Amino acid sequence: MIEENGLEGVVAAHTVLSEVDGAEGRLVIRGHTLDEIAQHWRFEDVVALLFKGFFDTLPGNAAALRTALGRARREAFERLQPNDDSVLRRLPPIEAVRALLARLPDGDDLQTALRLVAAPAVYTAAVMRWRLGVQALAPDETLPHAVDMLRMLHGRTPTAAQGAALDTYLVTVCDHGLNASTFAARVVASTGAGLASAVLAGISALKGPLHGGAPGPVLDALDAIGTAANARHWLEGAVASGQRLMGFGHRIYRVRDPRADALKGALQRLSAEGSVNAARFELAEAAEQAALAILREKKPDRALETNVEFYTALLLEALGFGRESFTCVFAAGRVSGWVAHAREQVHKGRLIRPQSVYVGPAPEEAGETALAH
Ligand code: ACO
Numbered sequence: 001m002i003e004e005n006g007l008e009g010v011v012a013a014h015t016v017l018s019e020v021d022g023a024e025g026r027l028v029i030r031g032h033t034l035d036e037i038a039q040h041w042r043f044e045d046v047v048a049l050l051f052k053g054f055f056d057t058l059p060g061n062a063a064a065l066r067t068a069l070g071r072a073r074r075e076a077f078e079r080l081q082p083n084d085d086s087v088l089r090r091l092p093p094i095e096a097v098r099a100l101l102a103r104l105p106d107g108d109d110l111q112t113a114l115r116l117v118a119a120p121a122v123y124t125a126a127v128m129r130w131r132l133g134v135q136a137l138a139p140d141e142t143l144p145h146a147v148d149m150l151r152m153l154h155g156r157t158p159t160a161a162q163g164a165a166l167d168t169y170l171v172t173v174c175d176h177g178l179n180a181s182t183f184a185a186r187v188v189a190s191t192g193a194g195l196a197s198a199v200l201a202g203i204s205a206l207k208g209p210l211h212g213g214a215p216g217p218v219l220d221a222l223d224a225i226g227t228a229a230n231a232r233h234w235l236e237g238a239v240a241s242g243q244r245l246m247g248f249g250h251r252i253y254r255v256r257d258p259r260a261d262a263l264k265g266a267l268q269r270l271s272a273e274g275s276v277n278a279a280r281f282e283l284a285e286a287a288e289q290a291a292l293a294i295l296r297e298k299k300p301d302r303a304l305e306t307n308v309e310f311y312t313a314l315l316l317e318a319l320g321f322g323r324e325s326f327t328c329v330f331a332a333g334r335v336s337g338w339v340a341h342a343r344e345q346v347h348k349g350r351l352i353r354p355q356s357v358y359v360g361p362a363p364e365e366a367g368e369t370a371l372a373h
Contacts, residue, residue, distance in 0.1 A: 001307060008251065010214070013178055015347065017050060017340055018251035020177040022252035027259065029175055038262035043145045043170040047117060047336050050175060054343035055110040070141030072118035073148065077138050078125075079103055085130040094207050096127045096329045101203060103313045106194030109347065113339045116199045119144060120335050124328040125152035126319070136233050140205050146170055149332065155318055161273045162319055168266035171317055172259050173308065173330055175337030177252070181212065182334075189342035190352040198342035209246070212330045216323040217246040218313035221287070228286035235291050239298050245291050247310030254303040259268055263311035267318065284314050 019028040027034040030049050037213065044066045051058050059065045080100070087334040088096040104115055117141075126136035129152075137152045145164040150158040158166075176182070183204035189195070209225035225234045238245060250257055270276050288306055295304040316326050347351075362368075 006251070008290075012183065012352070013341075015178070015341065015344060016256070017337065017344065018175040018177055020252050022250070022254050025253060025255035025258050025271050032151035034172065034262055037261075038168050038172050038265070041171050042167050043333070043336070046171045046174045049335050050112075050340035050373050051113065053338060053349065054115065057110045061196065062354045066144060068110075068114055068142070069118055069145055070139065070148070072114035072120050073139035074113050074141055076122045077136070080126060080136060084126075088127055089130040093124065093127045093131070093325045094213075094331070097123045097328045097331065098200065098203050098207075099109050099199075100127075101196070102200055104196045105195040108195060108343070111222070113118075113343070114341055115193055115372055116249070118145070120203075120332040121149040122326060123219060124150065124325055124332060125149060127328070128153055128325050131322075150319065158319075158354035159273060159275070159314070161270055162275060163177070165270045165275075165315060166319055168334035169263065169312065169319075169329070172262045172266075173312075173333040175334070175362075176259075178325065179211065180208075182268070184339055184340040186341050186345040186349070187352045189345040192346070192351055195339055195342055199335055199338050202334065202338035206334065207254065207327060212309075212334070213325045214307075214309035215244040215316065215326040215330075217352070218310055219317060219323045221246060222283055222313075225283065225287055225299075228283055231283075231290040235287065235294050239294055246294065247288075247307060247313065248291055248295060249302075249304040250307045253307065255299075256305045257307040259308035259312050260306045263308065263315050267311060267315050268317070270318055275316075281314065287321070321364045 008035060020024075021027070028045070029037055029285065030052070042062075043363060044062055047069065048058065048062065048065050058140055059068055082111075084100070088099060090100065097120055101116070102121055104119060105112065129136050134155075137155060138310060139152060140148050142161065143151065144167070147163040178186075181202040181204075183196040184205040188201040189198040206208070208219060221234075221238070225231050235245060267276055267281065271278065271281060288310060292304075292306065297340060312330070315321070316324065316329055321329055
C-alpha cells in the first residue's frame with residue numbers, strides 16, 4: 001500500500017528550486033552546490049536566489065533585498081501585542097511562533113513573502129526572551145538577517161564568526177526537495193490559499209520529531225550519554241528498546257547527509273574562536289561514531305547515516321539557542337524554501353488532489369453506528 005510506504009519514490013512536483021541526490025549525498029540549490037552556498041552565502045543571497053522569477057518586484061541587488069528584509073522584520077515585530085509574552089511564553093516555542101505567524105495576512109506579493117521570511121527569526125528571538133522573563137527586542141533593520149536574529153535573541157551584537165555560523169545554518173536548511181513540510185506548503189498553496197497559509201502548513205509539518213523536531217532530542221541523548229566511554233552502551237540500549245536514534249537516518253539519503261558536513265564545518269570554524277565547548281564536541285563525535293557502528297550492526301538492511309539534525313543541535317547550542325527553540329530556528333531558514341515552492345506551485349501547478357482507495361466496510365456490512373439511538 002502506497003501510504004504505508006509514505007509515498008516513497010512518488011514524484012509529486014517538478015521544481016527548479018533544489019535537487020536532493022540521495023545516492024550520491026549531493027544537494028544542489030538552483031544550480032549551486034550546498035558546499036558553495038554554505039561557505040560563502042548569506043541568508044539574503046539565498047532568498048534572492050530562491051525567489052528569482054517568482055516575484056516581479058524582487059530587488060535586483062543584495063543591498064536592496066537586505067534593506068527590504070530588514071523592513072519586513074520591523075513589520076513582523078510591530079504585530080506583537082502587549083500581553084503576548086504572558087500567554088505565549090507558556091507554549092512550546094514552536095507553537096508560540098506558529099501562533100504569531102498565524103496573525104500575518106495572506107497574500108501572494110513580495111511584501112507578504114518577505115514578512116513571512118522575516119517573521120520566524122523575529123518571533124523566535126521574542127518568544128525565547130519572554131521565556132526568560134525579559135522583553136523582546138526590536139529588530140535593527142540595517143543588520144544582516146542572521147546577525148540581527150542573534151542580536152534580538154541575546155541583546156548584544158554577535159561576533160563575525162557567530163553571525164557567519166548562523167548564516168551557514170540558515171542557508172544549509174533553506175530548501176531540500178519535496179520534504180514533508182515543503183510538500184504540505186505546496187498542497188496548501190495549490191488551493192490558492194495564499195503564502196501565509198502555506199507557511200503555516202509548513203511549520204506545522206516541521207514540528208514533528210521525524211522531520212524538524214529531532215535536534216533538541218539529540219542534545220537530550222548526549223546529556224544522557226554523558227561520557228564518550230558510555231556512548232556505545234547507552235545507544236545500544238536505546239536501539240534495543242526500539243527507539244530511533246535522533247540525528248540519524250533519512251528518507252532520501254542512503255549516504256551521509258551533505259548538510260551534516262556543512263554544519264560540522266561551521267562548528268569547526270566557530271570553535272577556532274573558542275565559541276564551542278570542546279568537550280561537548282568530542283562527546284558528540286564519539287557518540288556519532290558509536291551510533292553509526294551500532295546502526296550498521298543492528299540495521300544492516302538499511303543504510304542509516306548522520307543527518308542534518310545531529311550537527312544542527314551542536315551548532316545551535318554553541319550559538320546560545322535553547323534546545324526547545326531549535327525547530328523554530330529551522331523554520332527561520334526553511335521558510336524561504338516554503339515560500340518559493342508555494343509560488344512555484346501557484347505559477348505552474350494544478351490543485352494537488354490525489355486519490356485514496358476505500359478499504360472500509362460496504363454499506364450493507366457496516367452494521368449500526370455507535371451513536372444509533
Ligand atoms: N534509529 C534507529 N533505527 C532507525 C532510524 C534511527 N534513526 N531511522 C530509521 N531506522 C530504522 C527504522 O526503525 C526502520 O527499521 P524497522 O523497519 O526495523 O523498524 C527502518 O530503519 C526504516 O528506515 P527508513 O525507511 O530509512 O526510515 P524512514 O524513511 O521511514 O524515516 C526518518 C526516516 C524519519 C528520518 C528516520 O530515519 C528517523 O526516524 N530518524 C530519527 C529522527 C530524525 O533524525 N529526524 C530528522 C530527519 S532530517 C529532517 O527531516 C530535517
